Amino acid sequence: MTALTEPAEAETEPDAAARPGLIREFLLVAGLFLVYKLGRQLATGHTLRAFHNAHHVWDLERSLHLPRETAVQSALLHSDTLVHVANTYYATVHFPATLAFLVWLYLRRPAHYVWARRVLAAVTAAALVLPFTFPLAPPRMLAGTGLVDTARIYGPSVYGPPAHDHLSNQFAAMPSLHFGWALMVAIGLITATRSRWRWLWLLHPLLTLLVIVGTANHYWLDALAATAMLGLALALLRPPHRTTTQVGRGPGRIVPRQRVLAGAAR
Numbered sequence: 001m002t003a004l005t006e007p008a009e010a011e012t013e014p015d016a017a018a019r020p021g022l023i024r025e026f027l028l029v030a031g032l033f034l035v036y037k038l039g040r041q042l043a044t045g046h047t048l049r050a051f052h053n054a055h056h057v058w059d060l061e062r063s064l065h066l067p068r069e070t071a072v073q074s075a076l077l078h079s080d081t082l083v084h085v086a087n088t089y090y091a092t093v094h095f096p097a098t099l100a101f102l103v104w105l106y107l108r109r110p111a112h113y114v115w116a117r118r119v120l121a122a123v124t125a126a127a128l129v130l131p132f133t134f135p136l137a138p139p140r141m142l143a144g145t146g147l148v149d150t151a152r153i154y155g156p157s158v159y160g161p162p163a164h165d166h167l168s169n170q171f172a173a174m175p176s177l178h179f180g181w182a183l184m185v186a187i188g189l190i191t192a193t194r195s196r197w198r199w200l201w202l203l204h205p206l207l208t209l210l211v212i213v214g215t216a217n218h219y220w221l222d223a224l225a226a227t228a229m230l231g232l233a234l235a236l237l238r239p240p241h242r243t244t245t246q247v248g249r250g251p252g253r254i255v256p257r258q259r260v261l262a263g264a265a266r
Helices: 022-042 046-062 069-076 080-092 094-108 110-127 151-155 177-192 197-214 218-235
Strands: 241-245 258-262
Touching: 022 094, 046 069, 046 197, 069 080, 069 197, 080 094, 080 151, 080 197, 094 110, 094 177, 110 177, 110 218, 177 218, 177 258, 197 218
Parallel strands: none
Antiparallel strands: 241 258
């Protein structure tokens, strides 16, 4: 996170005032990941409803004229290497990328770190409600769609057979926190930095979207649901504001801009 995150101008933040204690934040972030994993496991045991809802979601997407997930998967299946890379991205990037994002903000943009952590916590908490009220089987389990379970066939796979997988709830496809967290990573870095290249971080959620759909782990509507939840969280939890001041020191001389962060409340 250098060329895409370092601003063209020097920026400073009141670290002492904005950065919360390391031990407390470690426990909070670890708790967030733990709740994410354990919360979904609690919403198991709704297999029939999950498949019933899956057929409704598939039919709704067709009525909305959304592109078929099979189109993305067909592109992946043209190359064994490509589909393997997609499966690997799905299995390995989600948690490390989000953690790296939080660590970088904590060290370099502490007030933005507090904001991002709150947004991620809010989205994750809201997302854990849906598996209880709307269990949903992923498209890779839905017969008659033409989709295949790419992770099972080509590897690597993070899931075992649903009946014996006690580490995750595979019937919690909606919303896609893979996409929701990836989108927040991009938005957070774009908001916290001033580099001319920072908009390239949008490639992360775009690639994540193509991966989750192409591997048949999520529907398009799963990503739309995550986007709506994230949008609501961002509307309620506003990022810190930056103001720019310039001070002249004689005719034609201007001190380099210093960005002052306001509202760095914890």
